[in-house]
Amino acid sequence: MLFNAQTTNRYAEDVLQGVNLVAATVAGTTRPFTGSTPAQLAPAVEAIDLESPLPSTAAALEELALVYLKDAVYFHDTKYAAHLNCPVVIPALVGEAILSAVNSSLDTWDQSAGATLIEQRLIRWTADRLELGGRADGVFTSGGTASNLQGLLIARNQAVAKLRLDPRREGSRLPALLDGLRIFTSEASHFSIAKSASLLGLGYDAVVPVACDSRQRMDPQALRAALDNSVARGETPMAIVATAGTTDFGSIDPLPAVSALARDYDSWLHVDAAYGGGLITSLRHRHLLDGIGAADSVTVDYHKTFFQPVSSSALLVRDAAMLGHVTYYADYLNPESAAREMTPNQVDKSLQTTRRFDALKLWLTLRLMGADGIGLLLDKAVDLAADTSGILSADPDFDLAAPAQLSTLVFRYLPAGTDDARADAVNRHIRKTLFASGEAVVAGTKLAGRHYLKFTLLNAETTLEDIREILGLIRRAGRDYLTDTAGVPA
Ligand SMILES: *Cc1c(COP(=O)(O)O)cnc(C)c1O
Numbered sequence: 337m338l339f340n341a342q343t344t345n346r347y348a349e350d351v352l353q354g355v356n357l358v359a360a361t362v363a364g365t366t367r368p369f370t371g372s373t374p375a376q377l378a379p380a381v382e383a384i385d386l387e388s389p390l391p392s393t394a395a396a397l398e399e400l401a402l403v404y405l406k407d408a409v410y411f412h413d414t415k416y417a418a419h420l421n422c423p424v425v426i427p428a429l430v431g432e433a434i435l436s437a438v439n440s441s442l443d444t445w446d447q448s449a450g451a452t453l454i455e456q457r458l459i460r461w462t463a464d465r466l467e468l469g470g471r472a473d474g475v476f477t478s479g480g481t482a483s484n485l486q487g488l489l490i491a492r493n494q495a496v497a498k499l500r501l502d503p504r505r506e507g508s509r510l511p512a513l514l515d516g517l518r519i520f521t522s523e524a525s526h527f528s529i530a531k532s533a534s535l536l537g538l539g540y541d542a543v544v545p546v547a548c549d550s551r552q553r554m555d556p557q558a559l560r561a562a563l564d565n566s567v568a569r570g571e572t573p574m575a576i577v578a579t580a581g582t583t584d585f586g587s588i589d590p591l592p593a594v595s596a597l598a599r600d601y602d603s604w605l606h607v608d609a610a611y612g613g614g615l616i617t618s619l620r621h622r623h624l625l626d627g628i629g630a631a632d633s634v635t636v637d638y639h640k641t642f643f644q645p646v647s648s649s650a651l652l653v654r655d656a657a658m659l660g661h662v663t664y665y666a667d668y669l670n671p672e673s674a675a676r677e678m679t680p681n682q683v684d685k686s687l688q689t690t691r692r693f694d695a696l697k698l699w700l701t702l703r704l705m706g707a708d709g710i711g712l713l714l715d716k717a718v719d720l721a722a723d724t725s726g727i728l729s730a731d732p733d734f735d736l737a738a739p740a741q742l743s744t745l746v747f748r749y750l751p752a753g754t755d756d757a758r759a760d761a762v763n764r765h766i767r768k769t770l771f772a773s774g775e776a777v778v779a780g781t782k783l784a785g786r787h788y789l790k791f792t793l794l795n796a797e798t799t800l801e802d803i804r805e806i807l808g809l810i811r812r813a814g815r816d817y818l819t820d821t822a823g824v825p826a
Pocket of ligand 1: 420477478480482484525526528579581583608609610611637649774804
């Protein structure tokens with residue numbers, strides 16, 4: 337069943353069968369989920385004998401419909417409002433089909449040829465829209481976690497290189513140099529920052545959490561104080577990580593103030609725009625990213641606010657030379673001679689080796705919908721979040737944690753007279769009840785130790801009517817729970 341010049345008919349027929357199955361399944365979905373539990377789904381998967389292949393693609397797809405597609409969680413459904421998963425655009429799906437079949441690997445030119453140029457154009461397009469300047473460069477990665485790790489690895493190596501110039505540290509071994517490095521990021525930043533610190537040999541303790549204002553944006557005064565304290569202790573501010581779109585609140589740190597502090601304290605500025613990065617295509621909200629062009633490195637997730645299928649992300653740097661921190665010349669793959677000959681081997685810039693041609697999905701999206709097409713979809717989600725924010729703040733049964741900033745809302749069901757302990761219990765119950773019913777999927781999070789519900793809105797097709805219906809489901813589940821448990825201590 338190898339794909340080659342002799343099997344193109346089989347290829348076209350079989351892939352089309354798969355595509356038709358997904359199309360029919362999606363056309364038939366009426367809710368985001370069936371509510372099936374792991375215990376309900378596991379037996380069917382377990383019962384399959386992997387040593388006994390099926391006779392036809394049709395049979396394998398029939399089986400797959402039962403063990404996967406029937407009970408998958410569907411992000412295109414307008415009552416899916418949980419995590420940062422987007423409905424995907426069709427041009428990107430065309431790209432996905434092409435890139436898998438050709439199977440280019442973006443590590444070296446001799447495995448990717450033109451694909452490398454397409455990736456490079458899209459990196460330049462992204463860097464230009466971020467206003468990173470003429471020397472910027474970058475590379476596609478598997479996700480925001482990987483992009484953040486690479487950004488912080490570069491920051492770490494830059495900091496170490498600077499320390500090595502200090503005559504007092506002459507002869508110091510690497511662990512001693514890493515010891516005093518610190519990363520400053522807000523309390524609302526993504527956990528991949530802490531994980532990166534751990535992976536980079538700095539430990540979780542190297543991350544200094546900076547307080548936020550009431551809207552979960554990093555407080556520049558608190559940042560300055562944290563920097564001062566750290567420097568007074570003899571530590572080195574290796575990096576400041578600002579978030580442009582926090583995962584829970586969509587809050588965007590004050591980028592101009594934070595970048596001024598990064599300059600003052602001679603620190604690397606990484607902006608985690610995994611979520612907010614899509615604003616570079618926005619027709620009405622681009623200003624929310626004002627100041628991002630001052631960053632040394634930026635993370636952008638195309639698989640969030642650019643409506644691309646997983647995976648698709650990029651790490652951008654203001655100075656292309658900084659990518660040299662991950663360059664390793666391997667004789668069998670990307671010898672130094674190739675670099676001297678200016679062969680564009682993207683592995684020179686990447687933590688990965690074999691790497692998907694994810695850029696093709698964004699390429700076809702831009703060629704068919706244009707940046708404005710993406711921006712329109714995102715703007716609708718941002719507007720919907722603002723309208724939902726209005727509904728929630730006007731409703732006495734709900735407690736909205738902060739007004740909408742991007743396209744998320746953190747809130748809890750809190751009818752008058754509900755104490756905190758009962759509020760925690762009822763909101764946990766609501767989330768589980770909705771998921772078990774499959775009628776709607778919402779997320780949950782914690783704020784100041786209390787349980788909240790969360791909407792992440794990325795679907796331009798979702799209407800305020802959908803939101804009202806989800807709120808109705810929430811209210812019903814909450815009211816039932818409070819009635820059933822009245823008088824029972826939480
Ligand atoms: C989603 C997210 C990440 C992680 O990105 P993945 O693509 O899931 O690895 C990092 N930072 C922020 C702010 C995010 O929202």
